[in-house]
Amino acid sequence: MNLISTPAELMTKAEGILALNDRGSYTVPTHGLYPFQWNWDSCLVSLGQRHTNEPRAWLELHTLFEHQWDDGMVPHIVFHELDDGYFPGPEIWATGKSVPTTGITQPPVAGLAIRRLFEDATDTANAKRSAERLLPLVDRWHQWFYNHRDPERTGLVALIHPWESGRDNSVDWDAPFERVPVDGIAPYERRDLQHADAAHRPTKDQYDRYLWLVEHFRDLNWDNTKLHDASPFQLVDPGFNAILIRSCDDLAEVAEALGHTELAKRNRTMAQKGRDAMESLWQENIGQYACYDRVANTLCDSASIGGILAVLAGLPKARAKAIVKRIETLKEQVNYLVPSHDPSDARFDAKRYWRGPCWLIVNYLITIGLRSADEVSLAQEIEAQSLRLIETSGFAEYYDPMTGEPCGGSSFTWTAAMVMEFCQERHIA
Secondary structure, X not given: OOOOOOHHHHHHHHHHHHHHOEOOOOEOOEOOOEOOEEHHHHHHHHHHHOXXXXXXXXXXXXXXXXXXXXXXXXXXXXXXXXXXXXXXXXXXXXXXXXXXXXXXXXXXXXXXXXXXXXXXXXXXXXXXXXXXXXXXHHHHHHHHHHHHOOOOOOOOOOEOOHHHHXXXXXXXXXXXXXXXXXXXXXXXXXXXXXXXXXXXXXXXXXXXXXXXXXXXXXXXXXXXXXXXXXXXXXXXXXXXXXXXXXXXXXXXXHHHHOOXXXXXXXXXXXXXHHHXXXXXXXXXXXXXXOOEEOOOOEEOOOOEHHHHHHHHHOOOHHHHHHHHHHHHHHHOOOOOOXXXXXXXXXXXXXXXXXXXXXXXXXXXXXXXXXXXXXXXXXXXXXXXXXXXXXXXXXXXXXXXXXOXXXXXXXXXXXXXXXXXXXXXXXXXX
């Protein structure tokens, strides 16, 4: 592939976007649409920051974990400064924190980020200090997941709100979301539609259900000992669990290097139990993993990106090969990998958020899993197509996998960070 821009030029452009969205000690995803600090955004952004400013990359993580809850949860948004351009804001969540936060979490990529920052550090002294500070905090978060989102100790954790998945309006949630009421929610005005095309965003019906869950959990005072069982939405997402498993594995590697053998052992045990349990999510008829609906006690009929992202967990070779075959099938249907839903499904929507578009952050995580499974050529192809999207459409939030059209927000921080990673080609197996 011949790029119009050289890797060095792409790196410079990406660095400019990170600087544009930098707020000193944290980074916003993009101006306007997302004016606060998001959990998994920050962890992924730190991976880009490390290429130009290692101390700033560590600071991004430290700032996020300064707002960890007493029970170990790390919230999905930290509202550092007031900004009425986003809804729902801190007054809706009402979690009672001195620096307002939301009351739900997001995919735990912190362990993965810390390992990469630590092992690739040029300033090893600062890396050791930062890792020592973060290790017990991330360990507490991992334990929180298994304590509060896996009450039957299956080895797999559940989401209680679609926003926790990072894949807000995935087709995976359609049937389970029917159980969530829409009656009785307070009137509201969406702000996201002031910054993005309504055809690219979740529907009003979905937003009504998102907000019903928020108000329901708020009425329970955000008590994590109650929220899982009280939620009509309890979904075990293979992609989310794969991220958690990988985070446990990677945290264990750093802990072992620093002499924290008990912490390393605990995280390896959690990871292995989760990896073993992932087999229960395999759906033979679609050739990939699927979400499990705990309330309905059934696998979801949905071939989404979550089941492909499962490759990040370090799967058995046969399952990794099957995921490769699945991606190869998708490649025949789109011009850009990897679509967030199967284009042959009638529910596929090429431009609507997580119902079809490509996201570079998911491409990045999939390539890590593929490289770990020694499927390097497919990983390289996904990386190359990701950079083609940048050449075609700039640093967008996400992209139409058919046309490459940019969708959602622009000048997007984590997209830029992933470009920096792809350009560096520095991958830990």
